Amino acid sequence: MICLIIYPAQSAAAAAKAVRVCAFSVVPSLFPFFVLAKLLLSGGLSFPFPDRFAEKCFGVSGPCLSAFFVSLLGGYPAGVAAVSDLYRNGAITKQDAERALCFCNNSGPAFFLSLIGATVLGSVKAGLTLYFIHIMSAVLCGRFFAARKSAGFQMRQIGPSGKPSEKRLPEAISESCAAVLQISGLIVFFSVLIAIAEEIGVFRLLEMFPRFPVKEAKALLCGVFELSCGILRSAESRFAFVLCAFLMGWGGFCVHLQAKAIWQASGLRPRRYYFSKLLHGLLSAIFALTLASPSALSVSVSSFVSLLCLFFPTISEKWGRNLAQNTL
Helix, strand or coil, rough: HHHHCCCCCHHHHHHHHHHHHHHHHHHHHHHHHHHHHHHHHHHCCCCCEEEEHHHHHHCCCCCCHHHHHHHEEEEEEEEHHHHHHHHCCCCHHHHHHHHHCCCCCCHHHHHHHHHHHHCCCCCHHHHHHHHHHHHHHHHHHHHHHCCCCCCCCCCCCCCCCCHHHHHHHHHHHHHHHHHHHHHHHHHHHHHHHHHHHHHHCHHHHHCCCCCHHEEEEEEHHHHHHHHHHHHHHHHHCCCHHHHHHHHHCCHHHHHHHHHHHHHHHHCCCCCCHHHHHHHHHHHHHHHHHHHHHCCCCHHHHHHHHHHEEEHHHHHHHCHHHHHHHHHH
């Protein structure tokens, strides 16, 4: 509050810039997709693969894969909204929903191709490569947290058999408006917070160390809180490709609060969500570094972590709970 009074012009300028980003980027890209995703899910959208495939690969039921693909096409936080809608409609259990949230909050192709590829990296091909890295890391995260379903019966919330078709569109629009407004508010808040931190000299402390990578540290610190700010700052770094890969996998606290606001409204509490997003960012950074500067060490590390994620559920199940509780 004191900083807002001391730096009113800077705070207002940051808020105005964030509002323009929301008006010209966030709302046009997210709002139509939110409405369409809610219409599809309320109409009983189901993924064509059977439950056995989803349970064997990710330890969830089949409808969760539809939310996974919604997240890869719609971006943050469309996948979380899709999982919450599936749970409220009674299509999946609470256990499946909380596990799916660990790998169903991903970025869409528009952000990679337009902002990262064309603006930051100057290459749409590089943005497309990062998008494929993002998808592969999300799949590995889902596999890493996969667990065998219990042999007993599964309880799930019983929702209505179906909404009348004339009510689906108005409800989808009203719910999407509320979600987009909340997302925009968080973006404005974190943009002002970062602007104030820059004015009071938080980032100047990094310049006290002559050999410290100041540009990379600034981009990383900003991206940890607000994704788009960190991505734009990474354009000044030599390691922009790797930084963008990590930040897109991590998502930022602004994205996490958006997702939390959505899943809390449905009564969900994914305990491993933050660890899964950190793992997503680290996996993306490792794969991006391997592509940017391939070497025997980077290829070995990326191969090792990939195999670890793929076979960890099998190893954990075979060797007992001590591995899952102590080693993890």
